[in-house]
Amino acid sequence: MTEAGVALRLQNIRRTFGDLTVIDNLSLDIAAGEFLAILGPSGCGKSTLLRIVAGLTPPDSGTLQITPPDLRFQNAFVFQEAHLLPWRTVLENAALPLELMGVDAAERTARARATLAEVGLADAESLYPAQLSGGMRMRVSLARALVTKPRLLLLDEPFAALDEITRFRLDVRLRDLWIERGMTVIFVTHSITEAAFLADRAVVLTRRGCGIKLDRRLDLPRARDNDLRLSPQLAVEMQALLGAMEEEG
Amino acid sequence: MRKALPAAIPFLVVTLALEWLVRAGFVPAFLVPPPSAVLQTMIHDWPELFAALLKTSAGAVIGFALSAIGGIAFAVFLSSSRAIQRAFYPYAVFFQTVPIIAIAPLLVIWFGYGMRTVVASAFIASIFPVIANTLSGILSTDPALRDLFRLYGATSSATLWKLRIPAAMPQILTGLRIAGGLAVIGAIVGEFIGGQGLGSVVDIARTQQRTDKVFAAVLLASVLGLALFGFINIVSRLALRRWHASEQN
Numbered sequence: 001m002t003e004a005g006v007a008l009r010l011q012n013i014r015r016t017f018g019d020l021t022v023i024d025n026l027s028l029d030i031a032a033g034e035f036l037a038i039l040g041p042s043g044c045g046k047s048t049l050l051r052i053v054a055g056l057t058p059p060d061s062g063t064l065q066i067t068p069p070d071l072r073f074q075n076a077f078v079f080q081e082a083h084l085l086p087w088r089t090v091l092e093n094a095a096l097p098l099e100l101m102g103v104d105a106a107e108r109t110a111r112a113r114a115t116l117a118e119v120g121l122a123d124a125e126s127l128y129p130a131q132l133s134g135g136m137r138m139r140v141s142l143a144r145a146l147v148t149k150p151r152l153l154l155l156d157e158p159f160a161a162l163d164e165i166t167r168f169r170l171d172v173r174l175r176d177l178w179i180e181r182g183m184t185v186i187f188v189t190h191s192i193t194e195a196a197f198l199a200d201r202a203v204v205l206t207r208r209g210c211g212i213k214l215d216r217r218l219d220l221p222r223a224r225d226n227d228l229r230l231s232p233q234l235a236v237e238m239q240a241l242l243g244a245m246e247e248e249g
Numbered sequence: 250m251r252k253a254l255p256a257a258i259p260f261l262v263v264t265l266a267l268e269w270l271v272r273a274g275f276v277p278a279f280l281v282p283p284p285s286a287v288l289q290t291m292i293h294d295w296p297e298l299f300a301a302l303l304k305t306s307a308g309a310v311i312g313f314a315l316s317a318i319g320g321i322a323f324a325v326f327l328s329s330s331r332a333i334q335r336a337f338y339p340y341a342v343f344f345q346t347v348p349i350i351a352i353a354p355l356l357v358i359w360f361g362y363g364m365r366t367v368v369a370s371a372f373i374a375s376i377f378p379v380i381a382n383t384l385s386g387i388l389s390t391d392p393a394l395r396d397l398f399r400l401y402g403a404t405s406s407a408t409l410w411k412l413r414i415p416a417a418m419p420q421i422l423t424g425l426r427i428a429g430g431l432a433v434i435g436a437i438v439g440e441f442i443g444g445q446g447l448g449s450v451v452d453i454a455r456t457q458q459r460t461d462k463v464f465a466a467v468l469l470a471s472v473l474g475l476a477l478f479g480f481i482n483i484v485s486r487l488a489l490r491r492w493h494a495s496e497q498n
Contacts, residue, residue: 056396077400083393086492087415100401100411128491148401 005033005184006066006074006151008053013062015048021208022048023059028203028212032067035178035185037195039241040205040213041248046188049205050077050154053186066152076150078158082137084129084144090116091125094143101148108147115147116140119173135166142170146177153178155187159194168226171198175224192245196220196237197229204244214244282461287468290461298450302469305436305446308364309473312371313432317425319372320379325409327380328387338384345377349438357443367439367446374435375428382424386417419493422485429477437470447473 008030015023022045030036040046051057053064054077066074076097084093091109094116098108116125119139129137138159145153155174159167175198178185189195195202196218204214218237220228228234264284270276271283278286291298323341327334353370360366390413398408414421440448447466454462489496 054400056399075400077397079393079397081393083391083397085394085412085415087418096397096411097401100398100403100407130492130494130497 004151004182006068007032008152008184009063009065009067010053011063011065013049013052013059013064015045015052015057015059023052024208026062026205026211030184030186033182033184035175035198035200036187037199037202038186038188038205039190039192039195039202039245041207041245042190044205044207044248046205047156050156050186050188053152054154074151076145076148076153078141078145078153078155080157080160082129082134082141084137084140086129088128089125090121090127090129090132090140093129093140094125094147096144097148112143112147115143118146118177119143133166135162135170138162138166138170142174146181149181151183153183153185155185157189158187160189160191167194168229172225174198179223192238192241193229196234196241197224202237202241204241204248207248213248214241216240216244279458279460282464286461287464290459291465291468294462294465298447298465298469301445301447301450301466302473304364304444305367305433305440305448305470306473308367308439308444308446309371309432309436309477312368312435313375313429313477315368315372316376316379316428316432320376320424320428321383321414321421323376324380324383324387325414327384328413334384341377341380344373345381347373349374349435350441353438353442356439360443362443364444366442367436367444367448370439370442371432371435374438375432378427378431379421379424382420382427383417386420387413389420390416418488419495422481422488425481426478426485429481430474433470433474433477 008028010026010028010030013023013026014021026049038046038049048057052059054075056077085096088096091112095108095112098111103111113122113125116122119142121136121139121143124132124136124140129140132140141158159170162170171194174185187195187198199218200220201215201217203212203216205211206213216237220233220237267276267281268284271278271281282290323337327337327341349370352373353366356366356369356373360369394412394416395408398412403411436444436446437448437451440446441452447470450466451463454460454466486496
């Protein structure tokens with residue numbers, strides 16, 4: 001079953017760390033089922049914004065409204081690196097969120113297996129993270145996030161450490177998974193190419209996260225594969241994002 | 250066997266050199282007994298030495314087990330908050346800095362003459378490295394994984410048993426390795442003052458100027474230390490071989 005994505009409304013979000021204001025007075029509406037990329041110069045607070053949405057960091061002020069509200073565990077978070085439990089097998093890692101939520105063993109194993117198959121790791125379930133390549137580890141991390149059937153998937157520069165070919169493949173897989181599941185996706189990245197290739201809407205934050213420099217709906221097909229990477233359409237979108245990023249320098 | 254060979258060679262070389270130095274008259278036999286005399290004593294006094302070895306082993310192993318359990322439990326307690334650490338860690342350091350030989354007479358007064366004093370001495374001598382290493386392991390748990398556990402509403406006991414303890418396991422085992430040797434030292438010191446075992450054999454042989462017997466007892470004590478060390482290495486290998494670099498290849 002696909003679960004519908006959630007809609008989000010952020011209003012006047014502010015967050016400081018000591019004297020440093022990382023996000024100030026930021027407002028943003030995200031529609032249910034949207035694939036949003038958040039771009040910005042480093043230090044602009046994009047990771048902090050994602051953590052606020054996940055509920056991992058509270059904002060100093062401002063409100064975050066999620067519709068429908070109060071569904072426990074509807075979020076999933078993918079970190080910059082895989083961050084697996086090295087003492088657990090691939091299957092046990094993918095099943096971890098269900099285990100923590102109290103799902104019984106038979107069901108969580110079945111669901112973890114199914115999710116691993118979705119990310120192309122059906123054969124690797126009994127391996128340990130130390131035996132995997134970087135790309136495979138990131139796939140396990142993605143499966144761990146997807147196993148709860150989240151309605152909001154948050155990704156913080158998830159493929160940044162991978163080689164280009166692996167990253168291209170995972171981009172396509174992520175886009176397909178989004179189409180299959182209909183969840184809302186927020187993807188933080190510093191890569192213009194990746195943002196334009198993956199998202200339907202891209203937001204470029206200003207330096208210091210005090211506002212939104214550019215909020216652009218990307219005019220690209222719904223289903224995407226690697227042929228799109230060299231297309232003029234993608235180049236147009238990348239140029240628009242690049243222009244906004246350069247002005248923020 | 251091939252693994253034991255590199256360690257056996259220095260032992261043989263030193264033993265033979267010592268034998269030669271004493272026989273050739275460079276070192277007087279009442280200062281350093283020739284290894285052959287130590288071997289003879291070992292055979293001649295074997296029933297007495299073996300009984301002493303068993304007693305010391307029991308004291309050291311029980312003391313070690315208590316400091317393993319108590320040290321890990323205390324470190325878990327310390328890890329629960331900064332305030333608790335500040336309040337109680339200094340008392341843990343007390344165990345590290347107290348000269349065990351100085352308080353051993355007190356232990357006899359408190360615990361009487363016998364096994365309980367020996368165990369207490371082994372415990373006090375060996376608990377600190379378990380506390381310090383376990384605490385440092387628990388506190389250095391990957392913050393991203395802590396976030397992940399929070400995201401899925403993990404209870405604090407689930408976080409402890411499924412994340413913090415396993416993540417700290419390499420450091421816990423390092424602490425136990427150090428503690429094993431210290432427990433043997435602690436047991437022998439305890440026996441010097443108020444118990445029976447290799448420690449008391451050493452003490453009596455010393456007053457009788459029987460350096461050969463002192464050496465035989467010390468040799469058995471170091472075999473005991475090595476056995477404990479080997480035991481912890483086996484446990485470590487079993488616990489970590491799947492995932493930790495220290496136990497791979």
